[in-house]
Amino acid sequence: MPAPATSGPADADAVVVGAGPVGLLLAGDLAAHGVRVLVVEQLARPMTESRASTLHSRTMEVLAERGVLDRLGPLPNGGPGHFGGIRLDLAEADPGHRHAGQWKCPQTRLEAVLQERAVELGARIRRGRRLVDLADRGDRVLVETVTAGRTADDAEGGTEGGTRERMTGSYVVGCDGWQSTVRTAAGFEFAGRGPAREMLRADVAGIDIPARRFERLEHGLATAHHWPDGTTRVMVHVYGAEPRTRAGAPEFDEVVQAWALVTGEDIGHGTPLWLNAFDDTRRQVTRYRRGRILLAGDAAHAQMPVGGQALNLGLQDAAALGGRLAERLAGRAGDEVLDDYHDERHPVGARTLTNIQAQSALLLGGPEIEPLREVFAELMRFPAVRRRLARMITGLGLPRTTVAPPPATAPAQPPHSPTTEKDRTSTMGKLADKTALVTGSSRGIGRATAQRLAAEGALVAVHYAANESAARETIELIEKDGGRAFGVRAELGVPGDVHELFLGLERGLKERTGTTTLDIIVNNAAVTTPTGVQPEDVTPEEFDRLFAVNAKAPFFIVQRALPLLAEGGRIINISSGLTRVANPDQVAYSMTKGAIEQITLHFARHLAPRGITVNSVAPGITNNGGPVFDIPEAVAQMAQLSAFKRVGEAVDVADVVTFLATHEARWITGAFIDASGGTLLG
Known part of the structure; x- marks a missing residue:
C-alpha cells in the first residue's frame, strides 16, 4: 500500500474494524471515554439474520454497567442451558445473582442498541467499506478500504473494484470475525487446528x-x-x-x-x-496485540458457537479492552496496559475454547462417544460439578477486568484530563488488589474459599501443613480460572508454627506485590476428634493438640498479622454449628470452636478503630470430600438434619466467607454467622 504522509494528527484515535456486537460495544466504550472512534464495516446495512441470541450472566453484568440493559428492556429467560447437549441449569452458577442463568436477545436487536449507544457517545460508523490493507508505521496505523457494496443478504460476495480510501488511526482493533482481514494483514499467528466435525x-x-x-x-x-x-x-x-x-x-x-x-x-x-x-475449528492468536494493532472477539479466536459462548466471549473481550486502550491514548498508562489485555483475555479464551471443544465432542460424536456421555451425565448429578461447569459457561468463574467501565453517557470532560482515584476504581471483582491468607486451603471449605476469593480478584496465599500436591491442585484450579495464588507450608500446633507461616507468607507477598500488606485472613485450618471417641476417652495429648491447632494458632496468627493488616481489613474465623448443639463425641472439638468465637468477639472490639471487621462463620454438615460422603445412605441421613434436606457443599460456606471479606460487609463485625443450612431448626 502506498504510504501517505504521516504528519499531523491521525484521522482517528482508534479505528475499529467490524460493526458487529463486539466492535460496537468497544466503540461505545471508547467514545464514552472521549476517544475519537471510527468504525469501518463492510456491510452496507445491518444484518437481518437472527444468528446468536444467548447472553450469559457475566455479559449481562457488562451490559448493565453500561446502561445497555435499560435500553434493551426486559429480556426473556433462556431456560436451563446444557453442556455438550446434557441438561445443565446455568442458574446454578450463582442462584443469588440478579442475572442468573442465560437470557435471550436477538443479535439484530443487540447490534441496533449498541450502535445507537456508540453513535450517541460520538463514534462515527462508515458502512459499505471493506478493509483491504493496513500497516503499522510505529506512531500510527495506515488503513486502506474499498467500497464493498455488501449487504447482509450477500455477505459472502462483494468486489474489490470500488472506490479506495486511506485513513490513519493511532490504533486499530480488529473485530471483524473469524475470517478477520485485520488478523491476516497484520500477520498475527493463528494457532490451533482445523475442523473435524x-x-x-x-x-x-x-x-x-x-x-x-x-x-x-x-x-x-x-x-x-x-x-x-x-x-x-x-x-x-x-x-x-x-x-x-x-x-x-x-x-x-x-x-x-x-x-x-x-x-x-x-x-x-x-x-x-x-x-x-x-x-469445530479451534484456533487462537498467540498474542492479542501486535504493536498498534489489537484483536477482539472472533478475530482473536475461532471456535464452535456452542450455547452462545462465542458471542459472550467476544463481548467480554471488548469490555476488557476499551478502558485500557482509552487509558493508553490519554497518556495515563504505557504499552503495558495493552499487554495486560492480552494477559487477561488469552487465558480466558484458551479455557473457553477447551470447554467448547469438550462440548463439541460430547455433542457431535457418534455412537462411540455414548460411554463418555453416560459418565459425564453421572458426574453432573453432583452439585459441585454442575456449579463449576455453569460458572465456566456463564463467565462467573472468571476474574473481571481491572479497568473501570465507561460512563453510560458521553464524558463531560476532555479525554486527556487528569485521572482521579475515583476514576481508577477497579471492577475486576469485589476483592481486586486485595491479598488473602486462607489456612488449611488444600481441600474442603478452605480450598473452596481460596477459589472464591481469587475469583473476586484477591491474591491468595494457600496454606497447607503437609499435603503439597493437594495445595498445588488448589493453586492450579485458581490459576486455571484466571486467578492468582501461591503456596505457604507450615504445620500448625507445633513450636514455631506461626513464625514459619509468616516467613513464607511475607516472602510470597513481597515477591508478587512488592509489599507485605495483608487484607484478609481466613482461619480455617482445624483438626477434629476422631469419630466415635467418647468424652472419657479423650487423652490430654489429644486435648492439647486440638487446642493448639484450632484455638492457639488462630489467636497468634491474628496477633502476628496485626502489623501487616491494612486499614479496613477482614478476619473471618471458621467456627462450627456444634457450639450450638450437644454432641458428646465432639465436646473437646466444640470447646476449641467456642474459643474461636471468643477470639472473634474480643478482636472485633479491639480492631474496630482501624476499620477491621472480625466475624465467625459456623458450617454444619458440609461435604469436605471425606469417605462418608461417598455413601449415599449416610448422605441421605445427614441431609435430614438440614432445613433444605441436603448436606452442605464447601462452596456454600465459601460464598458466605467471601461476602464477609467484601466492602459490602463493612457494617458486620463480632458476628456469629450460622452457615449450617438451617441444621436442627426443628
Missing part, C-alpha cells in the same frame, strides 16, 4: 416438524426450534461426515438431505430464510 443450520418458513433439543438419533444429531414468527431453526449433524469446503453458505438442498437422513423428515418444501454452516 460440522453442523448445518437454517431458518426455514413453511414447515411443520416436531420441536427437538439436541436429539441424538441413529445417523446424527438434530435440533428444531420454533421461532415466534412461525419460522423454524433447524440444526443437523451427520455422524462421521467430513466438513465441506465452501465459498459461502451451504445450499438448502444440502440441509434438506442431511435432515432427511438423520430424522426421516422432509423439509424440502419449506422456504429457507437463512443458511449457515459451522464447525
Whole structure:
C-alpha cells in the first residue's frame, strides 16, 4: 500500500474494524471515554439474520454497567442451558445473582442498541467499506478500504473494484470475525487446528416438524426450534461426515438431505430464510496485540458457537479492552496496559475454547462417544460439578477486568484530563488488589474459599501443613480460572508454627506485590476428634493438640498479622454449628470452636478503630470430600438434619466467607454467622 504522509494528527484515535456486537460495544466504550472512534464495516446495512441470541450472566453484568440493559428492556429467560447437549441449569452458577442463568436477545436487536449507544457517545460508523490493507508505521496505523457494496443478504460476495480510501488511526482493533482481514494483514499467528466435525443450520418458513433439543438419533444429531414468527431453526449433524469446503453458505438442498437422513423428515418444501454452516475449528492468536494493532472477539479466536459462548466471549473481550486502550491514548498508562489485555483475555479464551471443544465432542460424536456421555451425565448429578461447569459457561468463574467501565453517557470532560482515584476504581471483582491468607486451603471449605476469593480478584496465599500436591491442585484450579495464588507450608500446633507461616507468607507477598500488606485472613485450618471417641476417652495429648491447632494458632496468627493488616481489613474465623448443639463425641472439638468465637468477639472490639471487621462463620454438615460422603445412605441421613434436606457443599460456606471479606460487609463485625443450612431448626 502506498504510504501517505504521516504528519499531523491521525484521522482517528482508534479505528475499529467490524460493526458487529463486539466492535460496537468497544466503540461505545471508547467514545464514552472521549476517544475519537471510527468504525469501518463492510456491510452496507445491518444484518437481518437472527444468528446468536444467548447472553450469559457475566455479559449481562457488562451490559448493565453500561446502561445497555435499560435500553434493551426486559429480556426473556433462556431456560436451563446444557453442556455438550446434557441438561445443565446455568442458574446454578450463582442462584443469588440478579442475572442468573442465560437470557435471550436477538443479535439484530443487540447490534441496533449498541450502535445507537456508540453513535450517541460520538463514534462515527462508515458502512459499505471493506478493509483491504493496513500497516503499522510505529506512531500510527495506515488503513486502506474499498467500497464493498455488501449487504447482509450477500455477505459472502462483494468486489474489490470500488472506490479506495486511506485513513490513519493511532490504533486499530480488529473485530471483524473469524475470517478477520485485520488478523491476516497484520500477520498475527493463528494457532490451533482445523475442523473435524460440522453442523448445518437454517431458518426455514413453511414447515411443520416436531420441536427437538439436541436429539441424538441413529445417523446424527438434530435440533428444531420454533421461532415466534412461525419460522423454524433447524440444526443437523451427520455422524462421521467430513466438513465441506465452501465459498459461502451451504445450499438448502444440502440441509434438506442431511435432515432427511438423520430424522426421516422432509423439509424440502419449506422456504429457507437463512443458511449457515459451522464447525469445530479451534484456533487462537498467540498474542492479542501486535504493536498498534489489537484483536477482539472472533478475530482473536475461532471456535464452535456452542450455547452462545462465542458471542459472550467476544463481548467480554471488548469490555476488557476499551478502558485500557482509552487509558493508553490519554497518556495515563504505557504499552503495558495493552499487554495486560492480552494477559487477561488469552487465558480466558484458551479455557473457553477447551470447554467448547469438550462440548463439541460430547455433542457431535457418534455412537462411540455414548460411554463418555453416560459418565459425564453421572458426574453432573453432583452439585459441585454442575456449579463449576455453569460458572465456566456463564463467565462467573472468571476474574473481571481491572479497568473501570465507561460512563453510560458521553464524558463531560476532555479525554486527556487528569485521572482521579475515583476514576481508577477497579471492577475486576469485589476483592481486586486485595491479598488473602486462607489456612488449611488444600481441600474442603478452605480450598473452596481460596477459589472464591481469587475469583473476586484477591491474591491468595494457600496454606497447607503437609499435603503439597493437594495445595498445588488448589493453586492450579485458581490459576486455571484466571486467578492468582501461591503456596505457604507450615504445620500448625507445633513450636514455631506461626513464625514459619509468616516467613513464607511475607516472602510470597513481597515477591508478587512488592509489599507485605495483608487484607484478609481466613482461619480455617482445624483438626477434629476422631469419630466415635467418647468424652472419657479423650487423652490430654489429644486435648492439647486440638487446642493448639484450632484455638492457639488462630489467636497468634491474628496477633502476628496485626502489623501487616491494612486499614479496613477482614478476619473471618471458621467456627462450627456444634457450639450450638450437644454432641458428646465432639465436646473437646466444640470447646476449641467456642474459643474461636471468643477470639472473634474480643478482636472485633479491639480492631474496630482501624476499620477491621472480625466475624465467625459456623458450617454444619458440609461435604469436605471425606469417605462418608461417598455413601449415599449416610448422605441421605445427614441431609435430614438440614432445613433444605441436603448436606452442605464447601462452596456454600465459601460464598458466605467471601461476602464477609467484601466492602459490602463493612457494617458486620463480632458476628456469629450460622452457615449450617438451617441444621436442627426443628
